[in-house]
Amino acid sequence: MEEQKIIGKGTWIDKLADELLERERSLGRSTDMIRVESGLGASGIPHIGSLGDAVRAYGVKLALENFGFKSELVAYSDDLDGLRKIPEGFPEWLKEHIAKPVSFIPDPFGCHDSYGLHMSSLLLDGLDKLGIKYKFQRGVDTYRNGLLKDQIHTILTNSKKIGEKIAELVGQEKYQETLPYFPVCANCGKLYTAIAYEYLPDEKKIKYKCSGTTIGSKVLEGCGHDGIADITKDLGKLAWKVEFAARWQAFDIRFEAYGKDIMDSVKVNDWVADEILNFHHPTHVKYEMFLDKGGKKISKSLGNVVTSQAWLRYGTPKSILLLLYKRITGTREVGFDDIPVLMDEYHELENIYFGKIKLDNENKTTRTKGLYEYVNLLNSPKNSTAYVNYRLLVQLCTIFRENRVPKVTKKLIEYGTIKEPSPEIDELITLAANYADDFDKPTKVEIQIDDMSKKALAELTNVLSVESKPEDLQNAIYNIAKSNGIQPKDFFKTLYQIILASDRGPKLGPFILDIGREKATLAISEHL
């Protein structure tokens, strides 16, 4: 086999960008500006997987720029989407807003203009923190300003053909009867309940009746209103099966990634773009959904989601970027417990990038360095930064609960892990401390202390009132146990339970001196 030619930085992102360019060239399209798109849901709390769509699209943009082309990421918020389900943990009063566009529902958290804006802001905030640059486009503005009016017109005049094709491609038959456009009912403000039944092409108006619909097993009552909507001005929304295509053409989108859950919609939209709108559909890449650790799909409408905001409490932005750029294939079960590994892995990449670690395989070295560069958004630091193994930090943070940063730093210097304090290390300690507090909670044990042990503990507090060497203290604990007729094993266990709320722990002598004799004495006296 001949040598493989390395494309760009050698990652899947480069390969994808290369294929995209190849396709654009063969289609004979202008490559002056290659726009990539990412859709953002606005109906629920955005989980970390929602970021993936935009982050990966941004990666392709970077690769294209690296190849010498102009590129731009459009982040499209689907905030005209109707609320279908109240996310778990959200207030009940949202019930009356079901089926209304999320942009016209008050923000349950009270900090944004609407429900929809709150959700998309969370996502954009995540992107900002990762350093992803994008052009924000709201669905509401898109329709209100008539940006899709030509596409809507073309789609509606071809609705019969489209309806048949949808049935053929994905087996969904409703669009043979219904027009693929949902007006917002002028009377009750609901989407989906107003059924469009006739399009008047000359006036660009659509006739509808708010007769209600069913979503899943839920029946949504319409208000019965008979209305006419102007597709160039009044609010309404194309069905998902055709909306992407309209957007692609209107915004000249050349690339869009998608999750496998919307595979069918993309199939239909590709056809609509190619055959109805006469616009070659964008290059795609399909990715697997992120699953939570139980293996079920992370639902945007469920509470307790792995959000980027929560992730950043424990991990750096780069750990998220690494998660998303590492690979695109494969089902990923993702959870907060992936953070320590990703943190360490990023540091390993850094060492390879700066030549501190050598790999035997040249291709692999190139690809690994490339991955490092993408995680740094093709703007890699000039020097490597100080780092300490994340697990070690977590462990130290469970031991020191107060004054953590200086105490942990001191220990690290004692261990010879670092030479001096630094802002990077401080930051790492803070992250690991959050992790330790939230996930490494010692399990609460019921402490049973008999009278014999109490006497021994009292003796120990006396010993603790004067200074001693670590090994002397260790011996003292041992001797106190023996002289009171207690198995040293049991006595140590009791002490761990009192001090650490755990059955086991580090060597007690040095440990007690680390946390301070006073503190240990205090903890013991509480049980006397």
Next chain:
RNA sequence: GGGUUCGUAGCUCAGCCAGGUAGAGUACCGGACUUUUAAUCCGGCUGUCCGGGGUCCGAAUCCCCGCGAACCCGCCA
């Protein structure tokens, strides 16, 4: 019914998407710390890479066929 992913050490998994000596953690065994539990450190063990075929000088990795598991779609967006 359609589609996708996964199957690697006892266990949890990485490596696969651009083929080049089969890896980590944990568990286990031995040693050190002459004082327990534990931690830590050092050393060691562990494999039908699900099965079968193909391509290749070379396959855990790419292709095809099976088997098993999971997920998505078959409402809507």
